[in-house]
Amino acid sequence: METVAIIMAGGSGERFWPLSRQQRPKQLLRLTASGRTLVEETVERLSGVVSGEHIYVLTSAPLQALIRRTLPQVPPAHIIAEPVRRNTAACLVLAAAIVVERFGEPSRLLMAAFPSDHLVEPLEEFQRTLRAALQWAEQGEDIVTIGIPPVRPETGYGYLELGEELGEAEGVTVYRVRRFREKPSREVAEEFVNTGRFLWNSGMFFWRLDLFLRALEQHMPAFWSHWDLLRRLVRPWLEQPVEGAYPGLDAVFSAMPDVSIDYALAERAERIATVRASFRWDDLGAWDALERVFPPDSQGNVVSGEVVLLESQGCIALDARTHPRSIVTLLGLRDCVVVLTDDAILCCAKTHVQQVRGLVAYLREHGYEAVL
Amino acid sequence: METVAIIMAGGSGERFWPLSRQQRPKQLLRLTASGRTLVEETVERLSGVVSGEHIYVLTSAPLQALIRRTLPQVPPAHIIAEPVRRNTAACLVLAAAIVVERFGEPSRLLMAAFPSDHLVEPLEEFQRTLRAALQWAEQGEDIVTIGIPPVRPETGYGYLELGEELGEAEGVTVYRVRRFREKPSREVAEEFVNTGRFLWNSGMFFWRLDLFLRALEQHMPAFWSHWDLLRRLVRPWLEQPVEGAYPGLDAVFSAMPDVSIDYALAERAERIATVRASFRWDDLGAWDALERVFPPDSQGNVVSGEVVLLESQGCIALDARTHPRSIVTLLGLRDCVVVLTDDAILCCAKTHVQQVRGLVAYLREHGYEAVL
Numbered sequence: 001m002e003t004v005a006i007i008m009a010g011g012s013g014e015r016f017w018p019l020s021r022q023q024r025p026k027q028l029l030r031l032t033a034s035g036r037t038l039v040e041e042t043v044e045r046l047s048g049v050v051s052g053e054h055i056y057v058l059t060s061a062p063l064q065a066l067i068r069r070t071l072p073q074v075p076p077a078h079i080i081a082e083p084v085r086r087n088t089a090a091c092l093v094l095a096a097a098i099v100v101e102r103f104g105e106p107s108r109l110l111m112a113a114f115p116s117d118h119l120v121e122p123l124e125e126f127q128r129t130l131r132a133a134l135q136w137a138e139q140g141e142d143i144v145t146i147g148i149p150p151v152r153p154e155t156g157y158g159y160l161e162l163g164e165e166l167g168e169a170e171g172v173t174v175y176r177v178r179r180f181r182e183k184p185s186r187e188v189a190e191e192f193v194n195t196g197r198f199l200w201n202s203g204m205f206f207w208r209l210d211l212f213l214r215a216l217e218q219h220m221p222a223f224w225s226h227w228d229l230l231r232r233l234v235r236p237w238l239e240q241p242v243e244g245a246y247p248g249l250d251a252v253f254s255a256m257p258d259v260s261i262d263y264a265l266a267e268r269a270e271r272i273a274t275v276r277a278s279f280r281w282d283d284l285g286a287w288d289a290l291e292r293v294f295p296p297d298s299q300g301n302v303v304s305g306e307v308v309l310l311e312s313q314g315c316i317a318l319d320a321r322t323h324p325r326s327i328v329t330l331l332g333l334r335d336c337v338v339v340l341t342d343d344a345i346l347c348c349a350k351t352h353v354q355q356v357r358g359l360v361a362y363l364r365e366h367g368y369e370a371v372l
Numbered sequence: 373m374e375t376v377a378i379i380m381a382g383g384s385g386e387r388f389w390p391l392s393r394q395q396r397p398k399q400l401l402r403l404t405a406s407g408r409t410l411v412e413e414t415v416e417r418l419s420g421v422v423s424g425e426h427i428y429v430l431t432s433a434p435l436q437a438l439i440r441r442t443l444p445q446v447p448p449a450h451i452i453a454e455p456v457r458r459n460t461a462a463c464l465v466l467a468a469a470i471v472v473e474r475f476g477e478p479s480r481l482l483m484a485a486f487p488s489d490h491l492v493e494p495l496e497e498f499q500r501t502l503r504a505a506l507q508w509a510e511q512g513e514d515i516v517t518i519g520i521p522p523v524r525p526e527t528g529y530g531y532l533e534l535g536e537e538l539g540e541a542e543g544v545t546v547y548r549v550r551r552f553r554e555k556p557s558r559e560v561a562e563e564f565v566n567t568g569r570f571l572w573n574s575g576m577f578f579w580r581l582d583l584f585l586r587a588l589e590q591h592m593p594a595f596w597s598h599w600d601l602l603r604r605l606v607r608p609w610l611e612q613p614v615e616g617a618y619p620g621l622d623a624v625f626s627a628m629p630d631v632s633i634d635y636a637l638a639e640r641a642e643r644i645a646t647v648r649a650s651f652r653w654d655d656l657g658a659w660d661a662l663e664r665v666f667p668p669d670s671q672g673n674v675v676s677g678e679v680v681l682l683e684s685q686g687c688i689a690l691d692a693r694t695h696p697r698s699i700v701t702l703l704g705l706r707d708c709v710v711v712l713t714d715d716a717i718l719c720c721a722k723t724h725v726q727q728v729r730g731l732v733a734y735l736r737e738h739g740y741e742a743v744l
Contacts, residue, residue, distance in 0.1 A: 018701075308731075308734070308735065308738070308740070310727075310730070310731050310734055311724060311727065325714065325715060326712070326713070326714065326715045326716050326717050326743075327715065327716045327717070327735075327740060328716075328717045328719075329390075329716065329718050329720075329731060329735070330719050330720075331718065331719070331721070331724050331727060331728065331731050332720055332721035332723055332724025333708070333719055333721050334721065336705070336719070340698070340717075341698070342697065342698065343697065343699065344698050344699045344700075344701065345698050345699070345700045345701065345712075345717075346701050346703065347700075347701070347702050347703070347705055347708070347710055347719055348701075348702075348703040348704055348705070349704035349705050349706065351704055352683060352703050352704025355682075355683065355703060355704060356703065358682070359680075359682050359701060359703050362680070362682055363699075363701070366680070368680070368699055371699050
């Protein structure tokens with residue numbers, strides 16, 4: 001059995017503007033204590049489980065060169081550009097076509113899919129959970145996910161409702177997933193956390209490729225209809241680095257629906273299993289996530305760079321300018337986010353961090369494309 | 373009767389940091405719709421009442437050259453540097469010594485003292501009130517002030533409690549001042565406004581110099597003891613511009629108490645009159661004053677410079693950088709002040725605008741003298 005890891009690195013991560021940019025989205029930011037980019041961390045935490053030769057990174061054409069430089073341990077031919085921005089379903093169908101073409105017999109291939117821009121720690125617990133997920137997936141009967149025991153009634157995450165215990169793998173409990181529950185209301189989220197029968201959906205998926213192909217045919221006809229063409233298109237380019245997307249891929253990729261793998265497959269398949277994670281996980285969805293990464297000081301502030309705070313509480317202040325020309329001061333502020341880059345400054349109420357994406361859209365429509 | 377105007381321009385105005393600086397305090401800022409500095413406006417609104425030859429401006433040595441350039445209509449020899457920072461009492465005693473030495477017989481001299489950093493408009497109403505104050509002061513029996521009908525229960529101002537009506541001058545009502553009331557609590561301020569028997573103390577004073585000298589002898593012994601020495605020190609320098617303070621003035625000026633003219637004289641003298649102003653006045657005490665100068669937009673925001681506001685209300689946003697290198701965005705902010713200069717950025721809750729002075733003190737003590 002060969003394991004191939006697919007890292008999904010096509011996201012735009014606009015909610016970390018002005019630090020995240022079109023040319024430097026969230027997966028290329030250094031948002032954790034390690035000082036490494038999130039995509040680097042994602043690759044490095046596979047070390048010892050999946051070799052670089054068995055890792056593929058799917059991203060967008062504008063990011064391809066930078067990600068190749070960022071990930072020298074992954075062969076350049078494995079850093080692949082999607083021709084247009086699509087959701088995770090199209091990304092993973094393309095990945096599956098590449099893996100089958102490159103490695104052969106689907107029943108001897110395990111595919112493991114990872115988001116590239118989440119916080120995961122510590123390494124040992126992640127790898128223990130990962131090995132359990134891979135071991136369970138090897139049986140070829142379940143699509144396997146990793147579920148995170150929720151530590152707060154988060155309304156921004158999807159939840160997995162647990163069914164019966166299926167057994168153990170590597171000492172980790174595996175459950176049937178009764179169903180996927182999308183982002184709940186506050187009240188529902190509190191109920192989810194209290195019952196103990198719900199886990200956060202980490203967005204990682206594991207499957208044997210023969211099972212995936214059967215599921216593709218059964219549940220994803222709008223993708224399955226492109227399967228043979230996809231395989232023919234990727235075949236000539238497997239061994240050599242391609243600049244930009246594979247030639248000819250644009251039309252077929254654009255024709256696939258713009259939906260998530262959760263929606264297209266996981267919510268429809270009969271047999272989904274989940275492995276209960278023993279690691280800490282955070283999707284780093286917006287600026288306020290930094291409070292969960294970096295411990296706030298005695299006033300509840302998280303500060304990076306030379307910022308003077310006086311009588312301010314619950315603030316996140318980040319000066320990321322390369323050559324700060326001005327001192328930054330916060331006075332009497334409560335629950336605000338202040339972020340400075342060389343060409344943009346954001347002052348945002350913490351209540352509005354989810355609306356940063358809306359601000360980016362506003363800027364795009366009002367002639368500020370240069371700072372996006 | 374000759375009228376001599378004294379403009380008190382020694383203030384530091386730290387509450388407008390980072391726009392106000394040690395080298396460019398509030399009186400040198402352009403905070404009103406005219407686009408002129410406050411000290412320029414103060415001089416210009418005397419036009420037609422007091423000639424430039426009869427105007428003296430007292431400031432500090434570091435500001436002297438800049439104020440001379442700012443006020444070409446005032447003879448350079450009349451822009452005088454106080455040797456050390458003192459309050460308004462020492463400033464006006466020094467001014468009186470200069471005026472008596474220069475113009476002679478005190479009973480034929482009217483002295484009119486003006487703060488240099490307040491908002492006053494419109495011109496016609498100011499001059500009408502001014503002429504009334506001068507006419508009443510000419511009698512030589514009262515120290516005359518200008519009282520502003522309060523339009524809100526301001527706790528940051530001093531109030532004048534009115535006694536009986538003394539009469540009229542130029543059609544304006546003149547009252548006896550029963551007493552001075554320092555900055556009141558909110559409840560007391562509301563009572564003051566409701567009774568209609570209180571006016572704001574504008575900080576402008578008018579007196580005949582013979583009356584002032586008798587008051588000096590009677591109420592201000594710690595100043596009167598320096599009077600003869602002061603006159604001798606200023607005598608040689610009356611006609612020529614002096615760079616920095618008059619030679620020898622340092623010791624005697626430092627020896628005078630650091631108190632306001634309100635405290636040293638006005639609160640002690642028996643006969644204080646006040647003229648009820650018909651003009652609009654504001655002391656522009658802190659950043660939130662800008663809302664009273666510039667009409668807020670439909671969201672209650674006052675914006676200057678290229679600032680993008682989204683879902684923000686009640687904010688004051690001012691980009692005063694000479695070469696803005698970054699776009700400034702406010703998202704979801706309520707009642708905040710954001711001010712940018714080339715070397716400093718302030719993000720301040722509107723509730724804390726009075727504490728900007730404390731922030732400046734904090735910066736001075738923590739090695740940020742360069743941005744003060």
